[in-house]
Amino acid sequence: MASGEKKTALTLPPARRRLPLDHIVVRDRLRPRDPAAVANLAVSMAENGQITPVMVRPVRMDGDDVWFELVVGGHRYDAALLNGWTHIDAMIQELSDAQALMMEIDENLVRRDLTPYERALFINARLSAWAQLHPGRVERSEGTVMVPKRGRPGKGAKFAEFLGDTPATMGFAEETAADLGLSQRTVENAMAVARGLTPAVHAKVSGSPLGKNEGLLRQIAGVGDPAEQLRIVEALTDGRATKFADAQILAMGKSPTKPPETPVDLALKLFQKVWKGAPQTHRDAFLHWLSGQSMPKGWVLTKGGADD
Numbered sequence: 176m177a178s179g180e181k182k183t184a185l186t187l188p189p190a191r192r193r194l195p196l197d198h199i200v201v202r203d204r205l206r207p208r209d210p211a212a213v214a215n216l217a218v219s220m221a222e223n224g225q226i227t228p229v230m231v232r233p234v235r236m237d238g239d240d241v242w243f244e245l246v247v248g249g250h251r252y253d254a255a256l257l258n259g260w261t262h263i264d265a266m267i268q269e270l271s272d273a274q275a276l277m278m279e280i281d282e283n284l285v286r287r288d289l290t291p292y293e294r295a296l297f298i299n300a301r302l303s304a305w306a307q308l309h310p311g312r313v314e315r316s317e318g319t320v321m322v323p324k325r326g327r328p329g330k331g332a333k334f335a336e337f338l339g340d341t342p343a344t345m346g347f348a349e350e351t352a353a354d355l356g357l358s359q360r361t362v363e364n365a366m367a368v369a370r371g372l373t374p375a376v377h378a379k380v381s382g383s384p385l386g387k388n389e390g391l392l393r394q395i396a397g398v399g400d401p402a403e404q405l406r407i408v409e410a411l412t413d414g415r416a417t418k419f420a421d422a423q424i425l426a427m428g429k430s431p432t433k434p435p436e437t438p439v440d441l442a443l444k445l446f447q448k449v450w451k452g453a454p455q456t457h458r459d460a461f462l463h464w465l466s467g468q469s470m471p472k473g474w475v476l477t478k479g480g481a482d483d
Contacts, residue, residue, distance in 0.1 A: 189268035191228055194243060196255060196263055199231055201245045205300065206283050206293075208249050217254035225251065228264040232275055243267065246275045247282045273307035280304060284355050291368070292386030298351060298362055299369035305347050312346070364393060371396025372404070379408045394419040403427075 229248030233241055243265070245252055255263045270278070280301045284294065306312075348362040372380065372395065380386050391411065398404040406426035407419070416422035421431040436444075450458065466476045 189230070189266040191264065191266050193262050194231065194265045194267075196252070196261060198240065199229075199243050199245050199252065199263070199265070200234065201249070201252060204249050205279055205297070208253055213250050213253045213257060216250050217257040220251070220254050221258050225255070225264050227251065228266045230278060231265045231267055232270040233267065244275070246270060246278050271307075273304045277301065277304040277308065281355065290386045291365070291389035291392060292380055295365040295368040295392070298365040301351060302347055302366065305351075364389070368392045368396045373401040375401070375405050376408050379405070379412055383412055385411055391419055398423075 227248070229251050230246040231243035232246055234244045235242050246268075248265075252263065280297050283289070284297050284301070289297070348359050348366070351357070351362045352359040368389075372392070376395065380392070385391060385408065395404055395407055395411075398407060403423075403426050407422045410416040410422035410425040411419075416425055416431070424431045450461075453461070462476070462478075466478070470476060
């Protein structure tokens, strides 16, 4: 094959084929499929057909049979099985392990239902895949933690840029932001959360309402002492605190200062005291007077019968 033919082969788009489902291998996915979403998609595919193909890569040959690994489209694959289909439309592309992982991560990152915590985990996983694709542009910090290398890339990056790869001037955060439509600050904050939380804290945050609060996650990740970080999260997850400052005080073995009572608090407390101590005749008189007053929007005071 001539050199020109080789170049053409490398730039061919993925091939679209209809593949047997039993020839597609599904490994452990980064995010479990949602059964409700699969059921809804199965109905749509049964009524309208499969609009978007899944993405697969060839992994091995067994005689004349070719086997594939699912890269993108787990919900579509499960929906096809649920409908009793034997085949599915797929785009076939030669991909390395790192490229396949990157595509799966990006499929999840473009979803709008991710919590800030889930987004942080996926962006951190993307850094691992990105590091395999660009080994000269990362360095290791504290033994195993990969950090995007600062400064200008090496000469080899210029050649990659010429071939249409990542622009040499782009780092991980900038490239990820551009690929996924996020701000660079969002990417950097996500990395800080994923790498700043200790394993014990990750276990506490995963699946908890705390994963939806990006501000709290960033504050917790900024606590350097692992034991203190865990105590703060325990105070936030067991209901003893709702604010980071209060949780931090509790983590130090102290009690947070109660905020001063507002005029509304004082008026309500006074009314409750008078109402509890008033006989029924006094309560009736008060309600009769109140019924003739202008009520706030949405409020109505009516007198019901004995059975109401």
